[in-house]
Amino acid sequence: MLSTSVGRGLRAIVAHARAAAMLWLANLALASVALLPVWSWWTRTAMLPETDPLLERFQVGIFRDLLIDGGGLGVGIILLTVIGLLIVALPVSVFLAGGTLEVLVSEDGQPFFQRFLRGGSHFFWRFLRLTIVGGVVMLITVAIVAVAANVVVSPLNKSNWPPGAFVALAIQAVAIGLVAMYFLLSLDYARIQLALSDRGGVLRAWLAALWLVGRHPLRTYGLAFVFAVLFGLAAAGYLFVIARIGTHTMNLILAGIAIQQLFILIRACLRVGLLAGEMELYQWLRPATVPGGRFAPAVPPAPAADDPIDLSLAQ
Amino acid sequence: MRQWTALCVAALAAAGTTFDARPQPPHSQAQVRATRLPERADRVVDYRIGVKLDHATRQLHGQQRLIWRNPSSDTVPDLWFHLYLNAFKDANSTFYKESGGQLRGATQGPGNWGWIQVNSLKLGDGTDLTSQMRFEHPDDDNADDQTVMRVPLPTPVPGGGTVTLDVAFTAQLPQVFARTGYAGDFYLVGQWFPKIAVYEPAGRRGRKTGGWNSHQFHAHSEFYADFGRFTVEMTVPGQFIVGATGRRTAERKNADGTATYTYEQEDVHDFAWTADPRFVVVRETFSAAREVTPAEQERTATLLDRPIGEVALSDVEITLLMQPVHIPQAARHMRAVKIALKEFGLWYGRYPYATLTIVDPPEGGEGAGGMEYPTFITGGTSRLFNYWPLKEVLLPEQVLVHEFGHQFWYGMVASNEFEEAWLDEGITSYSASRVIDRNYGADRSMARLFGLRVGELDIARSMNVPSPRPGRIRQASWTYLDGDSYGFYSYMKPELVLGTLERMLGEQTMSRIMRTYQERWRFSHPSSDDFYAVANEVSGQDLTTFFKQTIESNEILDYEISSIVAVELDRAADTSSTQYESSVVVRRLGGVTVPVEIAVKFEDQSPERVTWDGRDEWKKLSFTRQQRIEWAQVDPDRQLLLDSNWLNNARRIAPDRRVSTKWTARWLFWLQNALRLAGV
Numbered sequence: 001m002l003s004t005s006v007g008r009g010l011r012a013i014v015a016h017a018r019a020a021a022m023l024w025l026a027n028l029a030l031a032s033v034a035l036l037p038v039w040s041w042w043t044r045t046a047m048l049p050e051t052d053p054l055l056e057r058f059q060v061g062i063f064r065d066l067l068i069d070g071g072g073l074g075v076g077i078i079l080l081t082v083i084g085l086l087i088v089a090l091p092v093s094v095f096l097a098g099g100t101l102e103v104l105v106s107e108d109g110q111p112f113f114q115r116f117l118r119g120g121s122h123f124f125w126r127f128l129r130l131t132i133v134g135g136v137v138m139l140i141t142v143a144i145v146a147v148a149a150n151v152v153v154s155p156l157n158k159s160n161w162p163p164g165a166f167v168a169l170a171i172q173a174v175a176i177g178l179v180a181m182y183f184l185l186s187l188d189y190a191r192i193q194l195a196l197s198d199r200g201g202v203l204r205a206w207l208a209a210l211w212l213v214g215r216h217p218l219r220t221y222g223l224a225f226v227f228a229v230l231f232g233l234a235a236a237g238y239l240f241v242i243a244r245i246g247t248h249t250m251n252l253i254l255a256g257i258a259i260q261q262l263f264i265l266i267r268a269c270l271r272v273g274l275l276a277g278e279m280e281l282y283q284w285l286r287p288a289t290v291p292g293g294r295f296a297p298a299v300p301p302a303p304a305a306d307d308p309i310d311l312s313l314a315q
Numbered sequence: 316m317r318q319w320t321a322l323c324v325a326a327l328a329a330a331g332t333t334f335d336a337r338p339q340p341p342h343s344q345a346q347v348r349a350t351r352l353p354e355r356a357d358r359v360v361d362y363r364i365g366v367k368l369d370h371a372t373r374q375l376h377g378q379q380r381l382i383w384r385n386p387s388s389d390t391v392p393d394l395w396f397h398l399y400l401n402a403f404k405d406a407n408s409t410f411y412k413e414s415g416g417q418l419r420g421a422t423q424g425p426g427n428w429g430w431i432q433v434n435s436l437k438l439g440d441g442t443d444l445t446s447q448m449r450f451e452h453p454d455d456d457n458a459d460d461q462t463v464m465r466v467p468l469p470t471p472v473p474g475g476g477t478v479t480l481d482v483a484f485t486a487q488l489p490q491v492f493a494r495t496g497y498a499g500d501f502y503l504v505g506q507w508f509p510k511i512a513v514y515e516p517a518g519r520r521g522r523k524t525g526g527w528n529s530h531q532f533h534a535h536s537e538f539y540a541d542f543g544r545f546t547v548e549m550t551v552p553g554q555f556i557v558g559a560t561g562r563r564t565a566e567r568k569n570a571d572g573t574a575t576y577t578y579e580q581e582d583v584h585d586f587a588w589t590a591d592p593r594f595v596v597v598r599e600t601f602s603a604a605r606e607v608t609p610a611e612q613e614r615t616a617t618l619l620d621r622p623i624g625e626v627a628l629s630d631v632e633i634t635l636l637m638q639p640v641h642i643p644q645a646a647r648h649m650r651a652v653k654i655a656l657k658e659f660g661l662w663y664g665r666y667p668y669a670t671l672t673i674v675d676p677p678e679g680g681e682g683a684g685g686m687e688y689p690t691f692i693t694g695g696t697s698r699l700f701n702y703w704p705l706k707e708v709l710l711p712e713q714v715l716v717h718e719f720g721h722q723f724w725y726g727m728v729a730s731n732e733f734e735e736a737w738l739d740e741g742i743t744s745y746s747a748s749r750v751i752d753r754n755y756g757a758d759r760s761m762a763r764l765f766g767l768r769v770g771e772l773d774i775a776r777s778m779n780v781p782s783p784r785p786g787r788i789r790q791a792s793w794t795y796l797d798g799d800s801y802g803f804y805s806y807m808k809p810e811l812v813l814g815t816l817e818r819m820l821g822e823q824t825m826s827r828i829m830r831t832y833q834e835r836w837r838f839s840h841p842s843s844d845d846f847y848a849v850a851n852e853v854s855g856q857d858l859t860t861f862f863k864q865t866i867e868s869n870e871i872l873d874y875e876i877s878s879i880v881a882v883e884l885d886r887a888a889d890t891s892s893t894q895y896e897s898s899v900v901v902r903r904l905g906g907v908t909v910p911v912e913i914a915v916k917f918e919d920q921s922p923e924r925v926t927w928d929g930r931d932e933w934k935k936l937s938f939t940r941q942q943r944i945e946w947a948q949v950d951p952d953r954q955l956l957l958d959s960n961w962l963n964n965a966r967r968i969a970p971d972r973r974v975s976t977k978w979t980a981r982w983l984f985w986l987q988n989a990l991r992l993a994g995v
Contacts, residue, residue: 027990032983035983042974043975045978046972049971050962050965054977057766059773060767061772061773061776062961065962066962068959086993089990090993090994160640162698165701166701260981263984264991268991
């Protein structure tokens with residue numbers, strides 16, 4: 001079941017490359033809002049040879065001089081821009097999630113953009129409510145878990161065992177990570193349920209998703225873990241290449257920029273793949289009482305373990 | 316005001332003549348070369364103290380016999396004492412009013428008071444002076460401050476005469492705060508006994524007439540005391556492990572379950588000790604023969620222009636008193652200390668004591684960390700530094716090397732930390748940064764984390780902003796506006812000033828200045844003027860203006876290339892080649908004037924250098940060449956560490972957008988990843 005879902009996800013990356021490209025473009029467009037303040041901050045360096053060592057690596061002393069030499073205001077503007085962007089990112093991400101799922105689910109022959117925009121707008125308010133509810137509950141739960149974990153590991157923290165503090169920190173991090181992951185995965189599966197059925201309330205979908213992830217943690221976490229490993233490989237590859245490419249000439253710098261964007265594109269591909277894989281897994285795991293909705297048969301027969309579901313037939 | 320402690324004992328090689336603590340007459344260069352490190356101090360005090368720690372009440376009960384010798388030819392009618400623990404007595408002390416009960420990130424909690432009470436004070440012949448004791452407040456009008464005490468004597472002490480005093484006292488230790496106290500079972504006992512002040516003879520440190528130099532305990536000040544001998548017997552609960560200034564000469568288990576340890580040390584001016592049942596004791600010997608190669612010794616002798624025998628070091632027994640939880644850091648602690656023993660010893664003369672004790676305070680006792688006492692220092696670390704990645708943060712090494720450096724600048728060259736803190740903190744910061752940079756890498760001497768490297772110089776420069784701060788380096792420590800100003804002018808700026816001086820004069824000359832200063836003032840009490848005199852004499856230059864501008868004023872140093880222009884000239888009829896009129900304007904933005912070099916680079920040419928005395932507000936350089944100017948740079952060799960802004964030191968004529976393109980793209984990439992995390 002898990003391997004089938006992974007396979008489905010990986011195939012979806014190829015089949016829905018335009019969706020991944022759309023995510024990458026949206027990411028780039030939003031980030032580009034900060035381009036002007038960032039560029040205007042750094043462009044001062046063009047006339048200042050003292051900043052040339054920054055071509056080698058980041059240097060705290062030079063950065064400090066840049067800040068003191070009239071650069072503090074610019075950094076403030078950049079920070080405000082970034083904070084603003086991260087706030088805007090919430091509704092944008094909700095829209096993109098709707099559009100991506102619609103593209104993955106629908107095969108109605110409509111053009112890609114039409115389906116993407118339709119999905120983004122059709123599910124926007126429901127996904128937004130879902131994200132807010134899920135996010136708030138996640139934050140509260142994570143805070144409670146963090147406090148509880150802190151209490152649990154405090155003997156380790158206070159012990160004279162030298163690695164005690166590190167082990168305690170690791171336990172806390174794992175606990176918090178697992179809980180946060182639980183809510184994030186539930187958010188995905190709730191969105192998938194809504195996208196597939198296009199029926200039912202947000203709260204019901206979210207609770208059903210919590211139940212589903214809670215009942216099948218190995219499969220749901222396992223699928224996410226596989227894609228996390230793929231992300232890790234991509235990140236390692238990026239770091240390996242970028243560390244060797246050098247930045248002494250403008251051509252090398254431009255090559256580095258291309259590699260950076262390729263990495264972001266790979267991240268977008270993996271996101272599309274994960275969503276497709278989760279959708280596949282959801283079809284296997286969903287309770288019989290959940291309606292199939294507009295794209296799925298009422299209750300599909302339980303498939304064999306190595307029998308992948310063909311979503312196109314599900315319509 | 317970092318604090319550090321060090322108490323370990325050392326036996327001084329014997330013999331010798333008494334070192335004369337009074338200012339020396341100016342030396343000729345030949346005399347400078349003849350100077351030898353003094354072997355022992357002029358011993359003014361002799362303390363014999365018996366103290367018992369009451370673990371339940373956190374109190375010390377002490378009996379002290381003090382023999383004080385009048386180091387002057389004056390007749391002295393009274394004695395002045397420091398009662399430092401009374402700084403923590405209540406909210407009315409000068410210390411508390413200045414600090415607000417907060418120091419170095421630690422807070423003196425409510426009810427967490429410490430104090431010292433002199434129960435009786437008698438002359439050696441039994442004459443009781445207890446009723447004659449009076450509190451003094453020489454620095455302010457705070458009548459409630461009880462950190463300085465004066466006792467008139469029935470018979471004045473003649474010049475060169477001695478007086479013997481028997482003092483009984485009780486001291487209440489606070490929870491660790493501002494260097495001293497307890498944290499759980501851990502004790503760091505510093506500034507804990509009635510300590511006689513310094514009687515300065517006429518001529519010392521510029522005094523016109525002899526007199527007591529005794530200041531109250533302030534938030535931003537440390538200490539000042541005379542050299543002598545300490546013999547201290549400490550009685551503690553039997554399970555406690557004890558470390559102290561000097562060498563342990565006796566120990567015994569008592570019938571009541573306590574244990575008594577005796578420590579002795581000569582030629583020191585303070586005594587501190589520690590006790591904790593959890594200490595893990597790690598002992599190693601610094602073997603001069605093993606740690607210093609003949610080649611290093613020879614190189615140093617050449618650098619300093621000293622006979623090779625004068626740069627020989629001696630063995631030292633190192634005792635680390637580590638918290639169990641920090642044991643993974645024992646090796647790096649030991650390495651840092653050995654590096655410091657070697658480098659400081661080679662540059663400034665051998666560490667003359669036989670022992671060095673390093674105390675590792677527990678978590679919760681950080682207020683005792685980073686402090687120096689003679690042969691006894693405290694480190695400062697956290698269990699977070701046990702393992703990767705934070706073990707790449709070199710804060711523990713920074714603290715240890717700095718505190719050890721105080722053995723030379725405070726411990727042996729015992730300047731007045733109240734009045735001229737830079738002479739110990741600033742010179743130690745400068746010396747320690749040399750050691751750390753050489754041995755750990757200048758660009759990573761503070762930290763190396765995930766590719767990000769931070770050097771000690773980055774930290775020092777970070778506070779050196781282009782707008783002058785109120786204050787100056789040579790200033791009484793309690794008169795600074797705030798802790799930041801005290802820190803900048805006592806630690807950071809002196810480090811930058813001395814680093815600049817080193818680069819201006821060259822490593823060899825600077826090394827000889829520092830060596831001579833140590834040789835001339837070891838076991839004595841110099842002032843800033845004494846340091847200036849040595850620097851002028853050894854360098855053969857009059858550096859007075861430099862010191863006045865950098866140490867005695869708050870002027871800043873900043874030179875900039877303010878403009879660079881190249882204009883194509885009309886072609887002359889008789890030549891087919893293009894001529895360019897290039898000009899560079901260099902401006903002095905600060906009040907500090909030093910000679911500077913200006914490098915100018917023309918197309919297809921090697922950079923040329925021009926020297927400017929740097930005194931005028933600006934200088935314009937003009938060139939008519941066939942080549943167009945590419946860039947100009949003031950101070951191309953980065954000599955002027957004190958320059959508050961290196962960014963404006965150079966300017967090019969045509970833009971080069973590689974840096975801006977690279978870093979704009981990188982920032983955007985990070986933002987894109989953050990947005991991806993947010994679901995976009």
